[in-house]
Amino acid sequence: MQTPLRRKGLLLTVWMLLMLQVFAVPPQGEALGQPDAQPKETKDEVSPTADTVRLDSVEELKADSSVLQSRDLVVVANAAQVQVRSFLDRIPVGMESRYGFKDRSEFQRTKIGTVYPMYTIHPDDLRSGELGMKAVRALGSYRVMLMVDGSARALLTVEKVEGAWKAVDFGATKLAKELDRVHRGLRVNEAGNPVVGLVRLYQLKCDLLLLDAGQSRSDLHLFPLESATRSLGIKADLGSPGALRDYAPIMKKAMLTADRHRTMR
Numbered sequence: 001m002q003t004p005l006r007r008k009g010l011l012l013t014v015w016m017l018l019m020l021q022v023f024a025v026p027p028q029g030e031a032l033g034q035p036d037a038q039p040k041e042t043k044d045e046v047s048p049t050a051d052t053v054r055l056d057s058v059e060e061l062k063a064d065s066s067v068l069q070s071r072d073l074v075v076v077a078n079a080a081q082v083q084v085r086s087f088l089d090r091i092p093v094g095m096e097s098r099y100g101f102k103d104r105s106e107f108q109r110t111k112i113g114t115v116y117p118m119y120t121i122h123p124d125d126l127r128s129g130e131l132g133m134k135a136v137r138a139l140g141s142y143r144v145m146l147m148v149d150g151s152a153r154a155l156l157t158v159e160k161v162e163g164a165w166k167a168v169d170f171g172a173t174k175l176a177k178e179l180d181r182v183h184r185g186l187r188v189n190e191a192g193n194p195v196v197g198l199v200r201l202y203q204l205k206c207d208l209l210l211l212d213a214g215q216s217r218s219d220l221h222l223f224p225l226e227s228a229t230r231s232l233g234i235k236a237d238l239g240s241p242g243a244l245r246d247y248a249p250i251m252k253k254a255m256l257t258a259d260r261h262r263t264m265r
Contacts, residue, residue: 073115076158079165080144081112084156087170100153100173113145113152114183117197119210126201129252131244136210143198145176152180175207178225182209186223204254206231211241220244
């Protein structure tokens with residue numbers, strides 16, 4: 001027969017095991033993430049995890065995007081649809097609103113929206129102030145919009161892990177809502193969609209939309225999101241993005257300023 005003390009110890013052990021299940025840390029490579037996390041700063045790496053591919057021309061970038069639309073973007077969207085529920089179910093009860101959801105009933109109605117290929121610009125290119133096409137690099141990762149009843153809720157990050165597309169992060173509710181609002185407001189070009197992807201500047205902790213204005217060989221534009229207007233000290237009117245080359249001196253100044261701040265720490 002168990003003594004009261006032994007029964008108490010057994011109950012305590014069971015309770016601890018239950019708590020570990022409730023607050024279990026997601027498996028490695030599958031982070032729940034923060035609702036409104038900012039881009040992480042790195043020293044001189046383009047991205048903490050992804051390899052990059054240089055693009056030599058606007059045509060190559062457009063072709064790359066077109067191929068992705070018909071191949072990888074579909075696969076990425078399918079992978080996100082299959083895997084998103086495992087992330088949603090990890091949201092602690094009562095914290096749904098922090099991740100952009102009104103309640104848990106919305107999990108059942110969550111759909112996949114726009115898939116944004118991720119790009120970046122190497123710090124050395126930012127410092128040089130010469131932003132040609134070769135400065136734009138594909139990261140090989142994607143931000144996938146999560147929608148409920150036509151409204152943006154959050155972003156799911158999908159990357160290729162050991163040969164398979166895998167959801168690796170979730171959150172960014174504020175960025176998701178801003179992306180959806182800006183994307184809907186941008187003028188549609190002849191191809192039907194001006195957005196090529198999302199440019200993340202890790203060292204400057206900001207994001208910009210990469211746009212195809214659809215006119216000439218050098219006609220790539222950037223539209224700074226809220227984080228970029230703060231980091232770069234600029235303003236942009238909706239529907240009037242700036243050419244890549246026009247942002248070069250602004251980004252150079254911001255990068256050199258960030259370098260000075262790091263050396264003073």
